[in-house]
Amino acid sequence: MGKKKCIAMLLAGGQGSRLNSLTKQLAKPAVPFGGKYRIIDFTLSNCTNSGIDTVGVLTQYQPLLLHSYIGIGSAWDLDRRDGGVTVLPPYSESSGVKWYEGTAHAIYQNINYIEQYDPDYVLILSGDHIYKMNYAKMLDYHIEKGADVTISVIEVPWSEASRFGIMNTNEQMEIIEFEEKPVHPKNNLASMGIYIFSWPLLREYLQIDNNNPHSSHDFGKDVIPLLLHEGKRLVAYPFKGYWKDVGTVKSLWEANMDLLNPECELNLFDHMWRIYSVNPNQPPQYIAAYASVVSSLVNEGCVIEGEVEHSVVFQGVHIQKGAVVKDCVVMPDATIGENVYMEKAIVPSALEIPAGTVIRPSMPEEIVLVTKEWLEQQRSETIEKG
Amino acid sequence: MKMMLGVIDATTYMEPLQNLAAHRSVAAVPFAGRYRLIDFVLSNMVNSGIESVAIFPKYQYRSLMDHLGSGKNWDLNRKRDGLFFFPSPDLPLPSSQIGAFQHFEQHIDYFLRSKQKYALICNSYTVCNIDYRLVLELHIASQCDITEVRYQGRSLEMFVLETSLLLDLIANRVQTGYNSIGDVVHNPFHSLNVCHYEHDGYVAVIDSVESYFHHSLQLLQPDVWKQLFIQSRPIYTKVKDEPPTQYTADAVVKNSMIANGCVIEGHVENCIVFRGVKIGKGAVVKNSVIMQKTQIGERCELEYVIIDKDAKVENDVKITGAEHRPFIIRKGTVQGALMNQ
Numbered sequence: 001m002g003k004k005k006c007i008a009m010l011l012a013g014g015q016g017s018r019l020n021s022l023t024k025q026l027a028k029p030a031v032p033f034g035g036k037y038r039i040i041d042f043t044l045s046n047c048t049n050s051g052i053d054t055v056g057v058l059t060q061y062q063p064l065l066l067h068s069y070i071g072i073g074s075a076w077d078l079d080r081r082d083g084g085v086t087v088l089p090p091y092s093e094s095s096g097v098k099w100y101e102g103t104a105h106a107i108y109q110n111i112n113y114i115e116q117y118d119p120d121y122v123l124i125l126s127g128d129h130i131y132k133m134n135y136a137k138m139l140d141y142h143i144e145k146g147a148d149v150t151i152s153v154i155e156v157p158w159s160e161a162s163r164f165g166i167m168n169t170n171e172q173m174e175i176i177e178f179e180e181k182p183v184h185p186k187n188n189l190a191s192m193g194i195y196i197f198s199w200p201l202l203r204e205y206l207q208i209d210n211n212n213p214h215s216s217h218d219f220g221k222d223v224i225p226l227l228l229h230e231g232k233r234l235v236a237y238p239f240k241g242y243w244k245d246v247g248t249v250k251s252l253w254e255a256n257m258d259l260l261n262p263e264c265e266l267n268l269f270d271h272m273w274r275i276y277s278v279n280p281n282q283p284p285q286y287i288a289a290y291a292s293v294v295s296s297l298v299n300e301g302c303v304i305e306g307e308v309e310h311s312v313v314f315q316g317v318h319i320q321k322g323a324v325v326k327d328c329v330v331m332p333d334a335t336i337g338e339n340v341y342m343e344k345a346i347v348p349s350a351l352e353i354p355a356g357t358v359i360r361p362s363m364p365e366e367i368v369l370v371t372k373e374w375l376e377q378q379r380s381e382t383i384e385k386g
Numbered sequence: 387m388k389m390m391l392g393v394i395d396a397t398t399y400m401e402p403l404q405n406l407a408a409h410r411s412v413a414a415v416p417f418a419g420r421y422r423l424i425d426f427v428l429s430n431m432v433n434s435g436i437e438s439v440a441i442f443p444k445y446q447y448r449s450l451m452d453h454l455g456s457g458k459n460w461d462l463n464r465k466r467d468g469l470f471f472f473p474s475p476d477l478p479l480p481s482s483q484i485g486a487f488q489h490f491e492q493h494i495d496y497f498l499r500s501k502q503k504y505a506l507i508c509n510s511y512t513v514c515n516i517d518y519r520l521v522l523e524l525h526i527a528s529q530c531d532i533t534e535v536r537y538q539g540r541s542l543e544m545f546v547l548e549t550s551l552l553l554d555l556i557a558n559r560v561q562t563g564y565n566s567i568g569d570v571v572h573n574p575f576h577s578l579n580v581c582h583y584e585h586d587g588y589v590a591v592i593d594s595v596e597s598y599f600h601h602s603l604q605l606l607q608p609d610v611w612k613q614l615f616i617q618s619r620p621i622y623t624k625v626k627d628e629p630p631t632q633y634t635a636d637a638v639v640k641n642s643m644i645a646n647g648c649v650i651e652g653h654v655e656n657c658i659v660f661r662g663v664k665i666g667k668g669a670v671v672k673n674s675v676i677m678q679k680t681q682i683g684e685r686c687e688l689e690y691v692i693i694d695k696d697a698k699v700e701n702d703v704k705i706t707g708a709e710h711r712p713f714i715i716r717k718g719t720v721q722g723a724l725m726n727q
Contacts, residue, residue, distance in 0.1 A: 035630035284419035
């Protein structure tokens with residue numbers, strides 16, 4: 001196999017437990033987003049748009065849908081003769097099955113995969129974030145700075161800085177200290193979980209980390225602090241633009257709503273940096289004579305007979321007569337029955353909301369994640385009252 | 387079903403459709419918001435289990451080839467069988483009927499090498515959702531030589547016959563005087579047993595601008611599109627990575643079929659809107675067909691128009707066509723406010 005300058009390793013094994021029932025049967029990177037996509041589409045599209053044609057996708061939690069979705073990578077033009085997408089689930093060896101114990105351990109277990117390409121650099125990515133980024137520029141920066149490791153950082157509001165891994169840097173953007181979720185942050189540059197390593201160095205330190213029985217084998221918690229401690233040259237790469245960790249129901253809803261804001265920096269309509277996905281191939285959407293759709297994103301295969309306002313509607317959704325859908329995210333193939341009223345809610349894939357149901361959060365800042373159980377509970381409460 | 391070959395005759399030239407087919411073959415005329423005419427017959431073949439499809443194009447087939455590519459979108463990029471493209475040699479075709487034997491003869495090896503016992507020959511411009519397996523069943527059960535698919539007594543130019551009979555007809559065309567499959571079927575003096583299969587369900591034969599426009603707007607009736615877009619037998623097309631369609635706060639959309647990747651800021655009523663169309667603020671578009679990537683400026687008023695792809699309508703343009711004579715804005719042109727009609 002030919003030598004590659006830089007290959008990507010995409011960590012897609014996360015459970016995303018704070019997304020509750022949305023990730024009960026699928027990994028977080030496979031969660032639907034933006035009316036058409038799955039979260040992982042953004043990272044995979046960034047790779048292909050940045051000219052990175054070799055991507056190892058590390059999976060572990062609920063991988064069935066994710067594996068079949070990625071397939072051979074043709075949706076992202078990553079079905080290549082040399083390289084392309086390779087799905088890398090945990091595997092068994094003579095000593096037994098080794099689950100991925102942490103992000104660094106997952107990469108350690110796939111050293112053989114990486115070695116095939118004899119890369120100079122390895123880009124470590126996470127499949128959990130919504131953003132557009134040219135990794136080629138980050139690699140240029142890494143080389144120009146003569147760094148051992150380059151970590152992409154973004155300015156976050158000071159008030160939120162204690163929720164992130166914060167990089168304290170000097171004027172040359174060299175990282176002098178890394179603090180995970182500091183109570184009193186000294187800086188507001190948060191790590192985006194995107195690392196470029198020079199491969200020989202990464203290989204050496206993965207080995208050291210693996211030999212350390214006290215390590216949790218995590219990049220943020222173990223490997224980066226160790227490299228800092230040993231005086232390696234770690235440099236921060238300041239990223240400007242839209243970036244969102246959609247780790248909670250609320251942040252997933254917010255990121256969907258961001259797409260409806262005309263000022264939003266994440267432009268899905270930019271043909272120079274397309275976000276690719278597996279296209280559902282459904283007929284065009286049909287908007288009935290008595291329907292209304294405003295300030296919304298609607299995908300193909302939908303039939304809209306009700307009112308849709310400020311919402312994101314995925315493929316194959318049917319919104320029936322008299323239904324009002326406001327500030328909602330409606331995932332693929334869901335049906336919203338007649339005269340349903342819903343506000344600030346997420347409807348998961350293929351769920352049917354019975355006619356006349358009223359859904360709205362009990363507290364103004366809450367988001368309702370509608371589930372089968374929730375609907376049944378509502379129904380039994382109505383029967384009790386009736 | 388590995389028993390049938392699919393043959394699509396895409397050589398047709400139609401003067402009455404010329405305004406939409408000046409730079410593309412009839413088979414590649416855009417229809418129903420995201421499809422080309424050929425998608426319907428091709429998807430029907432694939433959904434009927436046909437795994438080998440030969441396309442015989444003639445005029446202006448660049449856009450058709452670009453659309454079909456390797457056949458991947460129809461699952462026809464196969465190691466065995468799959469999609470074949472047989473352009474016509476530059477001969478004047480002696481027959482206006484579909485299925486010209488002279489054209490087939492140029493690529494006779496395809497028919498000789500194929501193992502399928504039966505062949506299905508279709509035109510490229512009949513829009514419907516049909517299961518050809520039922521046609522073949524009737525053909526076999528009734529021991530017919532040729533079975534013609536009809537709709538309300540009218541030929542849909544879809545014929546099933548044994549591949550060996552097709553080879554005979556091609557080889558003996560000089561002696562028999564039959565130049566095409568249509569010649570054979572429509573000649574009252576032939577000695578073959580010709581049967582008819584009556585298709586019930588939606589059919590649109592697109593053979594003029596008027597029928598194109600009429601059938602396009604008919605699709606806005608839910609009972610019509612439900613007969614064409616059947617979940618178990620989907621119509622496939624070349625996929626584009628367009629985002630979902632965006633409706634702004636000022637958008638008003640009524641009774642319309644809208645494809646992906648559009649930005650709708652104006653008023654759209656009774657329209658078919660293809661992928662990637664932009665409709666500006668304050669524009670009012672009614673009873674029209676807007677093809678892919680066209681941009682309509684602010685405050686335009688358009689009614690009964692067909693706008694071909696990649697066209698640009700500048701701000702404040704007002705155009706009204708007629709229901710039976712829609713105004714056509716050609717592909718890639720700019721329609722300015724001072725150029726009205």
